[in-house]
Amino acid sequence: xxxxxxxxxxxxxxxxxxxxxxxxxxxxxxxxxxxxxxxxxxxxxxxxxxxxxxxxxxxxxxxxxxxxxxxxxxxxxxxxxxxxxxxxxxxxxxxxxxxxxxxxxxxxxxxxxxxxx
Amino acid sequence: xxxxxxxxxxxxxxxxxxxxxxxxxxxxxxxxxxxxxxxxxxxxxxxxxxxxxxxxxxxxxxxxxxxxxxxxxxxxxxxxxxxxxxxxxxxxxxxxxxxxxxxxxxxxxxxxxxxxxxxxxxxxxxxxxxxxxxxxxxxxxxxxxxxxxxxxxxxxxxxxxxxxxxxxxxxxxxxxxxxxxxxxxxxxxxxxxxxxxxxxxxxxxxxxxxxxxxxxxxxxxxxxxxxxxxxxxxxxxxxxxxxxxxxxxxxxxxxxxxxxxxxxxxxxxxxxxxxxxxxxxxxxxxxxxxxxxxxxxxxxxxxxxxxxxxxxxxxxxxxxxxxxxxxxxxxxxxxxxxxxxxxxxxxxxxxxxxxxxxxxxxxxxxxxxxxxxxxxxxxxxxxxxxxxxxxxxxxxxxxxxxxxxxxxxxxxxxxxxxxxxxxxxxxxxxxxxxxxxxxxxxxxxxxxxxxxxxxxxxxxxxxxxxxxxxxxxxxxxxxxxxxxxxxxxxxxxxxxxxxxxxxxxxxxxxxxxx
Numbered sequence: 001x002x003x004x005x006x007x008x009x010x011x012x013x014x015x016x017x018x019x020x021x022x023x024x025x026x027x028x029x030x031x032x033x034x035x036x037x038x039x040x041x042x043x044x045x046x047x048x049x050x051x052x053x054x055x056x057x058x059x060x061x062x063x064x065x066x067x068x069x070x071x072x073x074x075x076x077x078x079x080x081x082x083x084x085x086x087x088x089x090x091x092x093x094x095x096x097x098x099x100x101x102x103x104x105x106x107x108x109x110x111x112x113x114x115x116x117x
Numbered sequence: 118x119x120x121x122x123x124x125x126x127x128x129x130x131x132x133x134x135x136x137x138x139x140x141x142x143x144x145x146x147x148x149x150x151x152x153x154x155x156x157x158x159x160x161x162x163x164x165x166x167x168x169x170x171x172x173x174x175x176x177x178x179x180x181x182x183x184x185x186x187x188x189x190x191x192x193x194x195x196x197x198x199x200x201x202x203x204x205x206x207x208x209x210x211x212x213x214x215x216x217x218x219x220x221x222x223x224x225x226x227x228x229x230x231x232x233x234x235x236x237x238x239x240x241x242x243x244x245x246x247x248x249x250x251x252x253x254x255x256x257x258x259x260x261x262x263x264x265x266x267x268x269x270x271x272x273x274x275x276x277x278x279x280x281x282x283x284x285x286x287x288x289x290x291x292x293x294x295x296x297x298x299x300x301x302x303x304x305x306x307x308x309x310x311x312x313x314x315x316x317x318x319x320x321x322x323x324x325x326x327x328x329x330x331x332x333x334x335x336x337x338x339x340x341x342x343x344x345x346x347x348x349x350x351x352x353x354x355x356x357x358x359x360x361x362x363x364x365x366x367x368x369x370x371x372x373x374x375x376x377x378x379x380x381x382x383x384x385x386x387x388x389x390x391x392x393x394x395x396x397x398x399x400x401x402x403x404x405x406x407x408x409x410x411x412x413x414x415x416x417x418x419x420x421x422x423x424x425x426x427x428x429x430x431x432x433x434x435x436x437x438x439x440x441x442x443x444x445x446x447x448x449x450x451x452x453x454x455x456x457x458x459x460x461x462x463x464x465x466x467x468x469x470x471x472x473x474x475x476x477x478x479x480x481x482x483x484x485x486x487x488x489x490x491x492x493x494x495x496x497x498x499x500x501x502x503x504x505x506x507x508x509x510x511x512x513x514x515x516x517x518x519x520x521x522x523x524x525x526x527x528x529x530x531x532x533x534x535x536x537x538x539x540x541x542x543x544x545x546x547x548x549x550x551x552x553x554x555x556x557x558x559x560x561x562x563x564x565x566x567x568x569x570x571x572x573x574x575x576x577x578x579x580x581x582x583x584x585x586x587x588x589x590x591x592x593x594x595x596x597x598x599x600x601x602x603x604x605x606x607x608x609x610x611x612x613x614x615x616x617x618x619x620x621x622x623x624x625x626x627x628x629x630x631x
Contacts, residue, residue, distance in 0.1 A: 012284065019273070039283040043290075046287060047291065048291050048294060073239055080243060080246045081276075084246070087254070088269060088273070091268060091269040094265050095266060098262045104609050108608055111263050114262065
């Protein structure tokens with residue numbers, strides 16, 4: 001376990017707690033961003049990915065170079081997470097326009113009332 | 118065989134073309150469908166004749182590269198994808214959708230077709246995320262507040278699930294140095310008792326399960342599938358959820374998930390059928406049944422033999438066809454009657470057009486498992502491929518629950534007047550009904566279905582009628598009771614907690630089965 005792995009696991013846990021406990025949708029999205037960030041941190045700080053030299057060029061030793069695979073993985077993950085977060089924010093904006101609140105419980109109740117009418 | 122890699126590329130190019138095609142967009146979509154269908158047909162023939170196809174994209178083999186594998190499960194789901202894609206295009210041909218709708222559809226088909234052939238965890242992660250990204254947009258496409266809220270809940274829960282999945286991927290990478298499923302399979306076989314295997318398996322299963330329609334994990338599903346436009350519901354229940362289930366199957370081929378899948382399958386099946394039984398809205402009831410029918414497939418995956426896994430895949434395909442049919446029929450009926458509430462539909466049943474009647478009739482017969490339509494054979498295939506007495510009892514219980522909850526549709530199953538239904542929608546109903554019947558009639562002759570013997574079929578038929586009758590009877594006994602099952606679990610916060618709880622249960626189950 002590197003320090004990065006420990007921080008990543010703590011961050012994932014904290015963010016999940018925030019996702020449940022914060023009723024404000026904007027905070028929920030921030031929590032989601034934290035979850036995504038923690039997975040990125042986890043991938044690049046795996047013990048196997050250890051190494052500080054860039055894994056490109058001539059004469060780079062495999063023992064000191066960073067593992068290129070996790071770098072490639074997090075690049076893809078960051079892009080996807082950005083798209084998801086941006087889309088989620090659009091949904092929140094449209095919901096706020098309609099219900100004038102960012103409180104998840106209230107929106108849930110208002111949507112249900114409209115459905116039953 | 119670069120055909121396997123060509124399929125997603127074709128649909129992505131077509132998506133780009135759709136955004137600039139203007140009024141010709143429907144022709145672009147139709148042309149793409151035709152090209153895609155021919156490619157899938159070629160892949161089908163190649164796989165049936167000479168077994169699984171392996172392609173290394175970019176020429177890097179094994180653990181370094183991206184490997185695509187098309188096996189029997191892939192071609193089964195690819196064929197389902199082509200059929201449903203075509204039916205959605207037919208269904209929406211009258212709706213004058215904009216280019217962006219078709220573009221989204223093509224991106225979704227590209228992602229789904231790539232999921233079916235993916236053979237590494239990171240590709241599955243990216244493609245499942247892309248597929249659901251398109252789903253969120255399609256669920257919220259009409260921007261009704263219910264749709265937006267259902268879609269946002271779907272997004273938040275699925276993202277949490279994908280977070281768990283990626284952490285599982287990181288554990289796998291740390292211990293094997295690759296996310297390739299083949300490499301992973303060898304590593305697990307070499308050291309089946311290593312403690313990381315249980316952790317990785319639980320993280321990956323919980324993550325994929327959020328998208329696979331497993332009851333305690335996919336609590337976003339009833340709302341999203343119920344409020345989406347009918348054709349999109351058909352696509353979500355027919356294809357998108359199935360891709361998650363396929364991912365679960367891929368995981369089950371690597372990790373020792375048998376016990377966990379049996380437990381999850383049973384819970385999913387029973388709770389799904391129970392909620393469907395007391396549901397008053399037709400589309401929401403169908404959504405709950407997507408959950409309960411995924412339970413069947415999970416029970417089959419839990420048996421652990423390749424034949425049972427293929428039987429589960431056959432059931433996924435059969436369910437994809439008839440659930441799409443039911444959703445499209447429900448959409449037409451709700452349009453004509455002005456509501457999708459079952460009591461309103463019953464009062465106004467004179468108005469339900471012929472196309473909706475046919476769709477609901479064929480779909481109901483199929484999902485209840487009466488011969489000779491798809492559901493009967495696929496369910497028979499699961500029981501024929503072995504499993505314990507416990508499994509057979511569980512499957513029988515699920516069949517009774519299914520029949521009981523569909524018994525309340527009986528007054529709607531009538532062949533009414535033709536009504537005013539767009540030609541494209543009629544065509545979609547016709548194609549899917551024909552598909553359900555043909556799939557049922559030809560399944561016994563497919564490779565791998567030798568366990569379906571004629572002598573056993575009579576017993577199977579008798580049993581399925583018996584189970585349907587038992588279901589009908591239990592509905593009759595329960596019909597006066599109006600039980601309100603707890604709805605709180607479908608709130609966002611409770612659903613997140615449910616995912617975490619289910620993850621812990623899966624960890625415990627994997628620990629116990631070791």
